Amino acid sequence: MLPCPLVATFHLPTNRDLVKARFEQFQKHLLGGIDAAIVVARNQLPDFQRWLGTERVIYIPHGIDTQRFCPGAGRLEQDVVRLVTVGDHMRDWEALHRIIDECRNLKCPVEFDVVVGERYFPHFSGCSNVRLHSGVPEEQLIHLYRAADALLIPVTDATANNAVLEAMACGTPVISTSVGGIPDYLDETAGWLFPKGEVEAIVRLIKRFCDDRKVASSLRPGARVKSQGFDWQRIRKQVFSVYETVINRSKVGGRKSGK
Secondary structure, three states: OOOOOOEEEEOOOOOOHHHHHHHHHHOHHHHHHOOEEEEOOHHHHHHHHHHHOHHHEEEOOOOEOOOOOOOOOOOOOOOOEEEEEEOOOOEOHHHHHHHHHHHHHOOOOEEEEEEOOHHHHHHHOOOOOEEEEOOOOHHHHHHHHHHOOEEEEOEOOOOOOHHHHHHHHOOOOEEEEOOOOHHHHOOOOOEEEEOOOOOHHHHHHHHHHHHOOHHHHOOHHHHHHHHHOOEHHHHHHHHHHHHHHHHHHHHHHOOOOOO
């Protein structure tokens, strides 16, 4: 056991097999050494509260540096709708590929910027309306967010998602999936949520973007405002409060040796 209090933050959904196996079988004995657990999405709460006890589990949203990730000074009108996709963790590749293909088949004036590791490039074979990026510096990533009409990020599951927060902080609305923790971070003021695996409704939304660019641009202010609720300066105060509570508790009663 550590000679000091232990606060752990957990980012994976608890319904993943390895997570359940870890805390219900292989490393169940380690739970007693955790003084407090921070989870970054509400869908993690039931299992962690069952494993650790309600009093030791706290939901604190993930944060974003809204000073670094912010809207640019003026945004140029573009001839095409630009959608950006960022990251690979628990992404719905099948839905994304079908959306891209359907937009091409319908001859929608849409271009997709996809920022992923090179090993994921094969997912976009034959996608002539895609520009692939890998290993881009942060400044270029921010430029891609700012230039996009929306972030397109269908997922199979999630807790917190960096790309969602980064895009909103840049004033870019988000198209994503109503699963896991995504609804904790995204609502109708900042974007659009669709059922898991949805393709046709998302394509219809993108066609609306093509017909009326204000459909997407009207949510840019709301996306920025939404992100400010997750600003790191706000989130760090909540995290420090947990640390202080755990430290003070340990001074008074000593460390817990179990549930």
